[in-house]
Amino acid sequence: MGIVVRTCFVVWMFLVEAAYAATAVTLQYPVDQDLYIPGSYANRVFFAGQDHLGEDINLIEGTPIKAIGNGKLLEYRPSDGYGELVAVIEHDLGREYAFINAYGKIVTTRKILSIYGHIRDKKKRDDSKSLNWKVGDEVGIGEVIGYINDNAHNGDGAEHLHQGIRLQSEAEAKKSDPNGWFRGYEKTTDQGQYYGSAAAVIQIVQDRGIDHLCTTMDGSGRAICWVPASSSDVKCIHAKSWTVYLSYTNIIRPSDNQYCAGVGVVFAHYGDGMTGSLGGGGIGLSFNLKLDFDIKDPVYGFEWVAGEGDLIIGQTVHLKTQLQAKGGDAHDYMRSGKDTVETDFFVRVNDGDWTLLPRQYTKATNLPNGATHTETVPYTIPAGASTVSFKVKIDAEDEVYEANEGDNWSRIETFTVHSTPTINFIVSSTQLAGTSQPVMAGSAMGAKLAIRNTGNTVPSVGIRSSYSIKGPGTNNLWMQIADDGSDPGDLIPGRDQWEEIKSLVTAPTVPGTYELRGCADYQNAVLESNEDDNCLTTTFTVIPRPAPILSITRFEDKVGCCTTNTGAAPKPRIWVYNDGNAAPGANITVVYQVSSPVATGGLYQVIGYGTIEPRELPPKTSDEDQMDCDGCWRIPTTSAWKKQWHNFRACLRTDGGTPVPSTGAPSPGEVCAVYGRYSKK
Incomplete structure (x- = not known):
């Protein structure tokens, strides 16, 4: 009997695979998959705030945006909220697929609309040539339909892509929502019922809809998954690790061992020892791995941030990622035979290929619900580097069933690299503190300044900063009123370090206009590339003090x-x-x-x-x-x-x-x- 069950199950899977292979329809991401990070712009994942009908992806201006599949171009024009250009394409998937909408309900459809917001038809704004798309054109999968627009013209904040998927055909969408059928927000409507997560829809079609629409958890803590039924002549069967549901109420128990005809949508409950892949981000699962990625200084422990500080050849940084289990214990969601979560760190020097650094392994038992675990890889900047980029992927081999497989990639951090270390301090701001302005003669006053290291390395020693005033009460000569110290680890390249007088001083008793000057490293403890830009001056007014009564x-x-x-x-x-x-x-x-x-x-x-x-x-x-x-x-x-x-x-x-x-x-x-x-x- 066991042999018969296994054979029928394999035959069923074979027949379903064969039926799906005939259509050969697939989808792809509009950009490289490692760049497609839902919510990387303003945390706007699908249905963020219970109204956002798309996924916002942080991308640089001019990034080419490609059609996710073959289809017909329905709209290619400016639109409120989308900026200078929005593109809408209708795709025929070749058969019906089951998707999850914004409200967590199953929607079946053969046709979908893909929506691309905040783009333009030129790579650079001053390019003489533009894309020549027209409404009604047939678009091929992977063809460039636009480029990321700049923040002044994209209709919604900084540079990003809004990728929406409407789970209807053009005709159905215009009937359901005639005034906003490719909208980006639900607002006061109920149009979320017709939208799905773009990342999930793409993955579902790529996996041909098999074995991966997971929704809720049953009492045993295992996933309940949705499997599209095949034609009426294809049979499904209960085996040791399967329980098959024909409806919410009609449950075939494990002891039944009986065949069932697939009708509509079949609910399959995967038990222990299951084989195959859920894929597609495990739609509807409550479990997910959260990723935090930092580049740390190994000596002082501060974080290097791209755009704030540069690196130097020969410098060692620590690539550090923190994993956190959300919604359950990781070991309960591991694939068969797996007990570790793999983390891959990648580095790219200049414009070369991405190189995989030593893979890190985290025991699933170290990730109970809510717990965090850190993996760290050291990396030394090589000779010849002018730029270096880093990124991380967790669950590198898809060992874990997750609610969202699309957030396993980190952001890409790219740094400028220099051949020699430099240090230079400037004062980016000098301010009064601990008093209101104008300052009352003889009152208590303080001062603070912001020191910025515009070099590319941290000094080996600390520095002291001075505060001086000049005005009618000092015979118009500079008079130092206080000083303060900064430790080396506070002087991170590219960032402001605020220092403030620890004890208030007495303001001048002679009214008039005064200058306040803050100077970094006034004792010249550190050799700088420019010793002449360490001070910044501001002015303040001292007014006569009203007599007390x-x-x-x-x-x-x-x-x-x-x-x-x-x-x-x-x-x-x-x-x-x-x-x-x-x-x-x-x-x-x-x-x-x-x-x-x-x-x-x-x-x-x-x-x-x-x-x-x-x-x-x-x-x-x-x-x-x-x-x-x-x-x-x-x-x-x-x-x-x-x-x-x-x-x-x-x-x-x-x-x-x-x-x-x-x-x-x-x-x-x-x-x-x-x-x-x-x-x-």
Whole structure:
């Protein structure tokens, strides 16, 4: 019985293959497959945001775009949202295929529309010759139908291709959506039911629709896959690793071992030990491998990014990729006999061929759901290189069933290569920090600068940067106010490293226009290719500080009421309130005095001073103060001071200026407070 089952199954597969081979219709990607990365532009994968009816592919201007298959050109004109040119082609696939639409439902169709947005008919804008396509032309698979347009004319952001697939014929599309039958967004319509993922559709047709429309998972964690039925005279059969579904409710159990006629669409549940290939990205599977690819510096660990920094001959970089399992444990989705995920690193020097570096292997058991695993390959830039490019592919041998096989390629990173190392620091920005502008005279202020290494290598030592000001308060001479340091690993070629004064400094007290200058490596610790471009100057304005409005809200002796013996020290303390709109521009001086009816004849004499710093009196706040030398003055023990009431007084200027001690009434502009103490002995 086992022999019969195996034979019938093989015969069934053979007959289906033979039937499909007669049509010989196929599709291809509009660009090289390693460049076709859905969502590489603005993360716009198919149905992103529940409305994007295509896949956006990041490509450089002038990249040729090819027809994905044979067909008839239906549109070749400008269109809102698509820019100067959109092309629409109708393809006859030769038979019906089953696809998944934007809502996860099965759609069967023989004809599809391919949509190419954000293109133009010339490779370069100033080319004299253009493509000569006309509506109604027959287009062959792989023929160039346009080129990626520039961002000023493509109708939607930076350079990219919008590849859409409508799962209808022209007639059906115009009937369903007469005003937008090749639309790129669903918006408020329900047209997503007629669109499918371009990458998935292409792969399905390439695989001739066999064995790869996977949808959900059953209770055992295995994939449920959709297989197009053959003609009515072709039989399907249950074998050890198969369970076949004729409908959602009519399930042929494994124990039945019976034949079934294929009608409509057959649902096939692949069990343990299955053979063959799901292919096509495993449409509808919940499991996927996520890829992150970086080029790291092996010494400092920072990331090299193409366009920000160049490389040098003899330099070693680490090609590093991080794999993450999403939606399940990787070992549950491995193909039969496989237990590792293979990662391929590729390098291309100048315009040569891509070269495969040593393949890396990750055990599937190291990728449980949500876990990450890193693979790293070192690479040394060879002599003779003027450019070098890198890319990575994970699941290199398709060992894993994934929901999206199209995102297994990384982006391509291309670097300019130099023969000798260079270092050059410029200051790309100098700014005030920690204060508002204009700056109030005498207030706290900070500064920061951005250092950019325009060379191609990291220095071996750190550098220090200086901050200086010049203006009326410095006699128009440069005065350094602070400096700061940067470590070698902070000075990555092509990037801005921000440094900032760690402690605020006091702004000039003289109003006027000032210059702030930031200078990188002002101590010349590093030999640079240009030592004359290390500084950048900006200007700022210092305005007069509004006077504070000070008052005394409380004055008392620290030891309480109400006696202090001769020979003892009084401990006066004061509370000051600032009702103004600015903190004082300088320290506030409080003068402390005493008068006695006999000893001083009722006149006041100074016994000490107190100081309140500007930071202690911001607007609408109070601060407490006491004499700077607590206990320095004591009540004399002479008879003139005994058994007397003495008045203690604290005075300050309401505008924050320095008070002038008076033996009598307070001086103009001053405010005073008084309390009395009695000397018993």
